[in-house]
Amino acid sequence: MRLEEHLRKIVGEPWVISGKERKLYAYDGFTAVEGDPELVVLPGNEEEAVKVIRLLLERGVKFIVRGSGTSLSGATVPVGGEVIVGLSRLNRVYSLEGYEMEVGPGIANVMVTKNAPPHLFYAPDPSSYVVSSIGGNISHDSGGVHVVKYGTTFNSVISLRVVLSNGEVEDLSYGPFLSALPIFVGSEGTLGIILRVRLRLYPRPKTRRSLFAVFPDVRSAGEAVVGIFKRGVIPSALEMMDRNSIKVVEMSRYRAGIPDVGALLLIELDGDEEEVEEQEEIVNGVLTDTGGARLSVADEGKVWNARKGAFPAMGVISPAYLTLDCNVPRRALPEVLEEVSRIAKRRGVFIANVFHAGDGNLHPLIPYDPSSPESLFRAIQASNEIVKEALRVGGVPSGEHGIGIEKVKFMGLYHGEAEMRVMRRIKDSFDPRGLMNPCKLLGGCEPKTEVTRWLWEWD
Amino acid sequence: MGVGLEDSCVHCGFCLEACPTYVVTRSEVHSPRGRITAVKLDVDSQGFDTCMFCRRCELACPSGVEYARIITKVRRATPEKILMNSLLERPRLAWRVLKAGKSLNSGLIQRVRLSLRDPQEPLEYREESPEVILFPGCLTSLAYRRTVENALKFLKAKGLRVSVLNGCCGLAHRSEGQVERAQELVRRLTNVKGGTLVSLSSNCTAHMRESGVQVLDFSEYVLGLLGQERVELSLTVHDPCHANMIGLGKATREVLRKLGVNLVEMEEPSFECGAGGGYFLFHPQIAENVMELKAEKIRRSGTNLVVSTNPSCSLVLSFKGFQVVHLADLLAQTVTKSLE
Numbered sequence: 001m002r003l004e005e006h007l008r009k010i011v012g013e014p015w016v017i018s019g020k021e022r023k024l025y026a027y028d029g030f031t032a033v034e035g036d037p038e039l040v041v042l043p044g045n046e047e048e049a050v051k052v053i054r055l056l057l058e059r060g061v062k063f064i065v066r067g068s069g070t071s072l073s074g075a076t077v078p079v080g081g082e083v084i085v086g087l088s089r090l091n092r093v094y095s096l097e098g099y100e101m102e103v104g105p106g107i108a109n110v111m112v113t114k115n116a117p118p119h120l121f122y123a124p125d126p127s128s129y130v131v132s133s134i135g136g137n138i139s140h141d142s143g144g145v146h147v148v149k150y151g152t153t154f155n156s157v158i159s160l161r162v163v164l165s166n167g168e169v170e171d172l173s174y175g176p177f178l179s180a181l182p183i184f185v186g187s188e189g190t191l192g193i194i195l196r197v198r199l200r201l202y203p204r205p206k207t208r209r210s211l212f213a214v215f216p217d218v219r220s221a222g223e224a225v226v227g228i229f230k231r232g233v234i235p236s237a238l239e240m241m242d243r244n245s246i247k248v249v250e251m252s253r254y255r256a257g258i259p260d261v262g263a264l265l266l267i268e269l270d271g272d273e274e275e276v277e278e279q280e281e282i283v284n285g286v287l288t289d290t291g292g293a294r295l296s297v298a299d300e301g302k303v304w305n306a307r308k309g310a311f312p313a314m315g316v317i318s319p320a321y322l323t324l325d326c327n328v329p330r331r332a333l334p335e336v337l338e339e340v341s342r343i344a345k346r347r348g349v350f351i352a353n354v355f356h357a358g359d360g361n362l363h364p365l366i367p368y369d370p371s372s373p374e375s376l377f378r379a380i381q382a383s384n385e386i387v388k389e390a391l392r393v394g395g396v397p398s399g400e401h402g403i404g405i406e407k408v409k410f411m412g413l414y415h416g417e418a419e420m421r422v423m424r425r426i427k428d429s430f431d432p433r434g435l436m437n438p439c440k441l442l443g444g445c446e447p448k449t450e451v452t453r454w455l456w457e458w459d
Numbered sequence: 460m461g462v463g464l465e466d467s468c469v470h471c472g473f474c475l476e477a478c479p480t481y482v483v484t485r486s487e488v489h490s491p492r493g494r495i496t497a498v499k500l501d502v503d504s505q506g507f508d509t510c511m512f513c514r515r516c517e518l519a520c521p522s523g524v525e526y527a528r529i530i531t532k533v534r535r536a537t538p539e540k541i542l543m544n545s546l547l548e549r550p551r552l553a554w555r556v557l558k559a560g561k562s563l564n565s566g567l568i569q570r571v572r573l574s575l576r577d578p579q580e581p582l583e584y585r586e587e588s589p590e591v592i593l594f595p596g597c598l599t600s601l602a603y604r605r606t607v608e609n610a611l612k613f614l615k616a617k618g619l620r621v622s623v624l625n626g627c628c629g630l631a632h633r634s635e636g637q638v639e640r641a642q643e644l645v646r647r648l649t650n651v652k653g654g655t656l657v658s659l660s661s662n663c664t665a666h667m668r669e670s671g672v673q674v675l676d677f678s679e680y681v682l683g684l685l686g687q688e689r690v691e692l693s694l695t696v697h698d699p700c701h702a703n704m705i706g707l708g709k710a711t712r713e714v715l716r717k718l719g720v721n722l723v724e725m726e727e728p729s730f731e732c733g734a735g736g737g738y739f740l741f742h743p744q745i746a747e748n749v750m751e752l753k754a755e756k757i758r759r760s761g762t763n764l765v766v767s768t769n770p771s772c773s774l775v776l777s778f779k780g781f782q783v784v785h786l787a788d789l790l791a792q793t794v795t796k797s798l799e
């Protein structure tokens with residue numbers, strides 16, 4: 001039986017997408033590279049998913065597991081004509097017990113908190129949380145604004161059900177010794193397929209307070225970030241927007257009446273009333289010392305939404321952009337941000353910075369014109385320089401968006417040959433035939449287009 | 460096939476969970492992002508036809524993509540849909556056809572009759588130099604004559620001179636891609652003179668206003684007329700999708716507040732009802748799944764009484780076993796009471 005026919009038998013006629021319509025899965029949130037999936041299959045439950053995956057493994061077909069398709073690093077782009085296994089229909093809540101919820105990988109992040117009792121919440125909240133899937137969040141070890149206090153997705157995963165490359169279904173949880181679970185978090189679908197997840201919920205703090213502060217420039221805002229931690233305050237969120245990103249957001253649907261300033265800090269403090277009072281006083285002191293001024297706003301939710309919508313709001317000035325997510329030590333923020341603006345000038349590109357300042361997770365947004373390869377090339381050149389600068393000051397190439405196809409060449413730069421060899425051996429033991437999400441994370445594919453060559457090779 | 464607007468989509472996917480057909484299929488094919496990608500890549504996708512045209516994606520879109528203008532350019536109305544829409548332009552004729560339709564051997568008319576079990580003769584009512592020109596909207600005039608009578612009763616009790624104008628605003632045409640015909644129809648309403656144009660179907664209000672017609676929604680108009688009227692009921696409100704685009708839900712709630720109604724909000728009041736205009740006649744399975752999801756949200760509110768100011772929504776909400784009323788129906792009750 002032909003593969004397509006066989007897949008249709010498993011999942012039902014409408015859930016295999018072939019012909020030209022399969023191209024709708026040609027890319028995710030990273031649009032610089034267009035893939036070409038051979039077929040798309042959307043199993044409707046765990047049983048069907050296992051059958052589909054076993055069939056693909058049996059036939060030695062390369063495949064990519066996909067959730068909502070919001071990856072910003074192109075982790076689900078079928079660059080090698082792979083089959084796409086979309087798990088968006090596996091979006092059930094299986095159980096809720098105490099502080100734990102068991103869900104399917106296709107459920108949108110926001111639905112976890114929505115399904116939780118009112119006194120609990122799911123902490124990791126990438127800006128795409130209204131759509132991005134829990135399976136994708138785990139595969140990218142996604143962060144979000146609350147990472148600074150509650151950790152990335154990694155800290156909220158209790159157990160996983162995965163399919164391994166031999167077709168076996170395994171339940172993995174943490175153990176005190178050599179534990180199999182952590183390696184799946186952030187593995188970008190290269191080691192196995194996540195079928196089910198048990199997540200940790202946190203009690204909702206009694207008080208949450210938002211503070212907004214404006215600064216004449218990013219340097220002083222960066223100094224305030226460092227100062228807040230130095231004085232012992234761990235905010236539940238600490239975000240920064242620079243002048244360019246404020247400008248873009250104010251032109252978009254998310255306009256929130258933010259003034260035209262050098263930088264805006266969005267700070268959230270949580271805990272008991274007394275604790276929050278005390279923290280607020282300390283933060284006020286830091287703001288005064290660093291030249292910041294409190295900004296009073298009519299609608300706090302609007303300012304937070306402006307932050308969360310800042311990436312796609314770039315659409316108002318440019319239909320495509322690169323989003324980097326390198327992490328740097330907080331102390332280096334002022335220095336790195338200034339270098340980023342020098343790079344922008346040198347390369348002749350526009351760069352907007354809107355990012356998780358609290359954990360030093362930069363997000364330079366570099367718009368480019370998708371109809372002009374030269375413009376994309378310049379954006380890539382600028383991102384090369386930014387990542388190198390981040391590594392120079394002791395940072396890492398990716399904090400939360402994953403490596404995907406976008407950042408593979410930085411892996412070698414950051415890890416060195418020996419570490420890369422170890423990682424490849426791990427990949428080979430989990431997936432000896434290289435069928436799962438090829439070319440991603442560890443690379444190893446020959447670039448077939450000009451753009452993938454720019455992304456994967458140094459000049 | 461490009462229409463020149465699809466390029467502003469950055470493919471972020473923020474629209475996905477706002478789209479009723481994505482929510483029930485969870486397939487890119489039936490999502491706004493997928494449909495825009497299909498336009499970009501020149502793929503003739505079945506997704507073009509499965510769009511319910513509720514435009515919730517536009518509200519969710521951070522980049523301000525004008526989805527409605529993209530989708531209406533690539534949709535092609537089938538002869539069946541064109542026939543149905545042209546009937547809607549003449550509600551009286553539609554009523555006659557439907558009445559005769561019992562014996563007609565047309566699949567479409569049989570399907571329409573299944574949902575519109577008791578088509579009514581559109582109410583004709585004219586007064587000299589009217590202050591209000593009451594526009595029921597095509598489907599309201601056929602399916603909810605009682606609501607038109609109730610609106611009239613309330614307006615008359617307020618001492619207003621009223622004329623009823625039966626016809627179609629063109630929203631149905633626009634949603635199926637008959638953009639030019641839609642414009643012709645709505646242009647006629649631009650030229651209505653001699654009184655305030657008041658629309659009883661809130662999605663029509665939204666469509667007319669977006670097209671430049673000076674029109675007030677019934678909810679907005681009656682706000683200025685309310686006095687001591689009281690309605691003692693517990694109910695929930697459904698926000699029809701197009702009305703929601705221009706924020707008409709505010710006026711509806713303001714009227715209910717003035718009436719002293721106990722309003723219990725449902726989850727996501729603007730989530731698509733499942734009708735999609737006449738969509739449910741052509742894609743019964745997707746429509747049924749959306750309707751069921753909507754019904755779940757209403758059931759969780761704990762009330763069975765739903766205010767809906769748009770006729771197709773009212774129809775499908777009734778299918779689902781809810782008791783559906785228009786603001787005009789509530790207001791008419793106050794008139795009877797004051798006469799007693």
